[in-house]
Amino acid sequence: MKLKLSYAVAALVLAAGGAHAAAAVPAGPAAPVPTGTWVGLTTQTLENLDRPYTTKFVVTAYGGRVLTIVATVRMQCPGDSIRDARAVKSFRTGRGPLISATGGFATKFAGLYGGTVSVAGNLRRTGASGTVSADALTCSGDGTWSGKRRY
DSSP: OHHHHHHHHHHHHHHTTOTTGGGGSOOSOOOOOOOEEEEEEEEEOOTTOSSOEEEEEEEEEETTEEEEEEEEEEEEEGGGEEEEEEEEEEOOTTTSOBOOTTSEEEEEEEOTTSSEEEEEEEEOSSEEEEEEEEEETTEEEEEEEEEEEOO
16 A cells, blocks of 8 residues: 555656656655564673683564563672573563664563663574673673574
8 A cells, every 4th residue: 555655656757847846756665674582692702711701692573672681691700700591481472672663672680590681683584693792880891792594
């Protein structure tokens, strides 16, 4: 319906002799709404480790909104101690963070073992990537995540 209306408006503008105004009319429908499950790894560089620390990352989307996020963010604390912020967050259908037309989203919530977890990313047809961070009292950690679409 919207596509037919766009073509009808474009035809009227062209008939009126306004070729320049026709460029402002949308060319077609918007991008498809992201739905699926993306599975990958979170990668963090920690001072006490010789190699990057990796954990599993999962994000699920339905109807253009984030449905679930599962991740672990390792936080460094003073005195060489380490603390993990477990991010297990599910949203009711239609209530999660909105995914933009380009696949971008961002959200912030309380972690399972304390602290605040922030997740941002871009969900694409075949893959996804983004950032994740956590803060709790004097501890903090951040990293990147990337994954592939499974369903």
